[in-house]
Structures are given as C-alpha cells and as structure tokens.
Amino acid sequence: MTTPHHIAIVMDGNGRWATRRLLPRVAGHKKGVDALRNCVKHCMERGVKVLTVFAFSSENWNRPAEEVSGLMELLALALAREVPQLQAEGVQLHFVGNREGLSDKVRAGLAQAEAATAGNQRLVFNVCFNYGGRWDIAQAAAALAARGEPITEGSLDRAMSLAHVGDPDLLVRTGGEQRISNFLLWQAAYSELYFSDKLWPDFDEAALDAAIADYAGRERRFGRTPEQLTAPRARRAA
Ligand code: IPE
Ligand code: IPE
Ligand code: MG
Numbered sequence: 001m002t003t004p005h006h007i008a009i010v011m012d013g014n015g016r017w018a019t020r021r022l023l024p025r026v027a028g029h030k031k032g033v034d035a036l037r038n039c040v041k042h043c044m045e046r047g048v049k050v051l052t053v054f055a056f057s058s059e060n061w062n063r064p065a066e067e068v069s070g071l072m073e074l075l076a077l078a079l080a081r082e083v084p085q086l087q088a089e090g091v092q093l094h095f096v097g098n099r100e101g102l103s104d105k106v107r108a109g110l111a112q113a114e115a116a117t118a119g120n121q122r123l124v125f126n127v128c129f130n131y132g133g134r135w136d137i138a139q140a141a142a143a144l145a146a147r148g149e150p151i152t153e154g155s156l157d158r159a160m161s162l163a164h165v166g167d168p169d170l171l172v173r174t175g176g177e178q179r180i181s182n183f184l185l186w187q188a189a190y191s192e193l194y195f196s197d198k199l200w201p202d203f204d205e206a207a208l209d210a211a212i213a214d215y216a217g218r219e220r221r222f223g224r225t226p227e228q229l230t231a232p233r234a235r236r237a238a
Helices: 014-020 025-046 058-062 063-087 104-117 133-146 155-159 203-215 226-228 233-237
Strands: 006-010 050-057 091-097 123-131 170-173 192-195
Touching: 014 025, 014 050, 014 133, 025 050, 025 123, 050 063, 063 091, 063 104, 063 123, 063 133, 091 104, 123 192, 133 155, 170 203, 170 233, 192 203
Parallel strands: 006 050, 006 170, 050 123, 091 123, 170 192
Antiparallel strands: none
C-alpha cells in the first residue's frame, strides 16, 4: 500500500464536539490536543514522515476573545506538557506562521521547542499557528523583494514557510466542511484531498487509516495522461 510521505490536516470540528456535549468550546479544543497526540503517534507507526496540522488560522483572531485566549493558553500548556514526549519519540517540531501577535513567552517557548527537537529524524511535525496561505505567499514575496531577488516559482517555493519539507501528498479536512480556509494555498497545488465528516476529537486511528487507504487508491497524474503513467520509463520521458 502506498503511504503518503506528507499528510496535512485541517483539524476542524472541536467547537461542535463540545457544543453537542453542552461544554464550552475550549473543552473541545482540549480534546483536540488529545486527538492530535494520538494522530502523531499513529502517523509514525504507519511510516508517515511529515505531518502538518492547522491549529490556528490568521482568521481565527475573529473569534470571541475568550476562545482566542483559551487557544493561546492551550498552546502554552501543550508546549510545556508535550514537548518532552515528542523529543523522546524522535519528533522534529516546527511552528509555522506569523509570530507577530503572539506573546513573548509563547514565542520563546516555540523557539525553545524547535531548538530542542531539531536533530530528530523520525517525523517532521509542523504546527501551523497564526498561519494563513495568503500570509505565507506574501511573506515569501516580501523576503525576496527585500533581498532584491527575482520572483520565480522556484525562488518563491524556497522562501515559503514550509520550504524544509516537500508538498503534502494528502490533505485531510475533518468536520464535514469541504474548503481550504486559507490553509496551504501554494503547497496544496497537487495534494490529494480527503474530507471526513468526523469531528476532529473523534478522528481516531481507524479514521486516519481510512484516509490513508483512500489515498492509496488515487492516481496522481501531475498533468500527464493515464497511459503515460503505465508506460515504461524510457517512453514516459519522451
Ligand atoms: C477547529 O475547530 C479548531 C480551530 C479552528 C482552532 P473549530 O473550533 O473550528 O470547530 P467547529 O468548526 O466550530 O466545530
Ligand atoms: C480552519 O477551521 C482553521 C483551523 C482548523 C485551525 P475554521 O473552523 O476556522 O474554518 P472556517 O471558518 O469554518 O472556514
Ligand atoms: Mg471550524
């Protein structure tokens, strides 16, 4: 079975999970952290090499102040609680997104966690926090302009915030919505899309396996014809 090398996930549905249980929305986000911990473990067991998750979007600042501060606290808490275990498991952590707007304490925590896990090789784990696909493209273009470099597909790609990994093979969204919500606009150009009705806190090992199995049945053509994909190598290059 073909396992995706890089899986990206829009972890959606925490709020509905909580609301259905008459709990505050932040309780759903807490459950979401548990689901993410399991997901990281399961990805490693399945041989996935890169996992990129959407934890807080540029637009999520528009939520009620109480929810935003709850999410910030959860990030700080998760940093303190989860990093030692991730380190022990061989996970290389990256925080991807605009760090302006985050508190000094959180920023220092992110940098510390990245430095501590930089040598790990088992799984590259990108947490997109205060991330937006449009922000990413704009920051890459601004960096090139500031250096006086020409803007090409290649130079933009190298300036993008996920330049340390290849593009996602599989992009999963839980929670039933079928939209990108300003996630990896540039990097998802050829990702296979998979939508699950499960709310993120309910997205368990079996659900991830179902997504991986679905991916294994896809034919990725990258613009070619089906015949080209089955033709011998020599002919394919012609
Ligand atoms: C996703 O769950 C997590 C974040 C956006 C932080 P939601 O909070 O969007 O959950 P729903 O979509 O309201 O159920
Ligand atoms: C996308 O979910 C962002 C994250 C999962 C972090 P949203 O719940 O914010 O997306 P919309 O608003 O429904 O498009
Ligand atoms: Mg949502």
